[in-house]
Amino acid sequence: MNSRNSSQASSERGLNDFLSSNSLLIGAAALMAFGITRRSKTSLALATAGGLLAANASRSRRQSNASHTRATFLVNSSPEKAYQLWRDFSNLARFMRHVKSVQVLDETNSEWVVLGPMEREIRWYAEIIDDVKNERISWRSQPDSLVQTSGSVEFQPHRAGRGTFVTATVRYTPGGALSKAIATMLGKHPQFMIREDLRRFKALLEAGETPTTLGQPHGPRGVHGSVEQVLFRETTNLAAPQAAHAYSKTA
Amino acid sequence: MKAVCWMGKENMQVHNVPDPTILNPRDAIIRITSTCICGSDLHLYNGFVPTMEQGDIMGHEFMGEVVEVGPGVSRDKLKVGDRVVVPFTIACGNCTSCQDKLWSSCDNSNPNAWIAEKLMGYSPSGLFGYTHMLGGYAGGQAQYARVPFADIGPLKIPDGISDEKAVFLSDIFPTGYMGAENCNIRPGDTIAVWGCGPVGQFAIRSCFMLGADRVIAIDRVPERLEMAREAGAETLNFEEVDILEALREMTGNQGPDACMDVVGMEASGHGLVFAMDKAKQFLHTQMDRPIVLRQAILACKKGGTVSVPGVYASFIDKVPMGAYVNKGLTMKTGQTHMMRYMQPLLERIQKGDIDPSFVISHVVPIDQAPAAYRTFRDKQDDCTKVVLKPWETAAAA
Ligand SMILES: NC(=O)c1ccc[n+]([C@@H]2O[C@H](COP(=O)([O-])OP(=O)(O)OC[C@H]3O[C@@H](n4cnc5c(N)ncnc54)[C@H](O)[C@@H]3O)[C@@H](O)[C@H]2O)c1
């Protein structure tokens, strides 16, 4: 009786979490932006649906905390292969969307160039502080960097041999000269950003490339089309929530 | 190049746009020789599927010649000069979905997976020319197309087989076939098929190929019903008879062993519930009109199967869940797992089991695409399937 109640409660909580997760807010923004730019009835409904999602999501955001910069993906690969791809930090820019380049300086040190607001370059040095082959890697910015950031990634084999769980955590500590720029860059949704980066890591690892439509042809976009072009990341290399944010500023 | 662009609801235009280029190592560029308009495109034409963007290039059923290959495609898989049909689903070949041959569920081909995840929990594969939610890839109603993961999708077509015979391997033949396979047909079975559009036509013929004894085909368009009869189906016109009653009568109060919905979200109907569905769809409190799905569930034999190749985009109301559960039905659905079926079905064409060109009613130059969309949607001029020729001009045609 008791256990039944508690399992019911926990599954309800799961559903609530799903319905009110931060990432929903991004979906909501997308739906709203899409709906509003299309002056049709579909749009109105989408905008309304978006509004509902947003209300849901923002309610939960009050309870959110730092652990939200974590994401896990199960990848179809051995821990060895996944570790190797990540351990060569020059690969990071291939799947971290806001990272323009990472130059490996020596065994543990690297120089990061990240694109901030208006595609402005922000630069810092990082060092690897923990490195267990095929298991985990941790890094953090040098103490004298303009940006205080740290990150780690773990590779855990699936118990039944169905690949490897890759779990990444990234932290940006507020404070410092560039904290405002960094905050804008991450948008209000660092959780979203890390999920998308990890999704691209999975694609790079499994398929050897990350899917893109950047640079493909299209017909005349018109006003609405242009707005949506930003939203769907056709013109910018910033992650979608930044694009959505940029949109909300021009709207 | 010329391309058919979606410029808004019921507004297709042919524009001159830049030629596509290789963007990823595993890309190829195809010079398109034949490309079709699909019933799925009508859902976009009619403005029922969200995340289309003004200027999007349409089309997902095309074939042609390889003119450029990216450095990541091995030459024994694909090379310049190969004549290929391109499947409408884009798949990487390496993720767990692809390795399970669930090609239309590929994890790695949708750059906008996050949008689809909001609506569906997890994202299906990217598709050509079919909304930004499903990838935002430029489509194939154009003179050229960029094909990602070109070492996985495109199927080489021997020279002896005409475009008209081969091009439907890009979607509707495999889709009809998978719809039939999903009916779990055993010898002697009776299958009811709602919708005698191009996909329905292939579904009917596939049911017979897979051993069905009877196929009962349902529509209201006379020439489409006639085409179904030519394949050996019995037909019902849903404007003339009560479908549930007629099926009960024809099966001796048993119901068809499997029911196939090859109509999808824009089904036509009549009566109060249909009026409510239409009103809701108009107001967009319900995006899809599930008339056929409801009928299929109610009509199906106890323990039978409901197969749904018809496309739904979001939410539906008043699904008879009671009937579904109490009769112990099974539902099977999905965008087609193309690469499972293309090679075997090509072999059937080569053996002469079927000549898919029977379904074509119109072959027109690409400039006439906007008018062709309307003709196909409104089922005027006995239109069953339109093939566009990207390199022909109106004068030459
Ligand atoms: N699952 C997939 O991968 C896939 C691939 C291609 C197409 N499709 C879908 O298959 C469906 C059919 O495609 P098509 O090209 O044949 O489209 P179509 O629009 O040409 O055909 C639909 C047919 O259904 C008939 N119809 C409408 N209401 C009906 C009703 N109440 N009862 C019986 N018939 C009714 C119409 O008269 C028409 O002939 C579409 O929904 C399309 O999106 C799915």
Ligand SMILES: [Zn+2]
């Ligand atoms: Zn199609």
Ligand SMILES: [Zn+2]
């Ligand atoms: Zn895949």
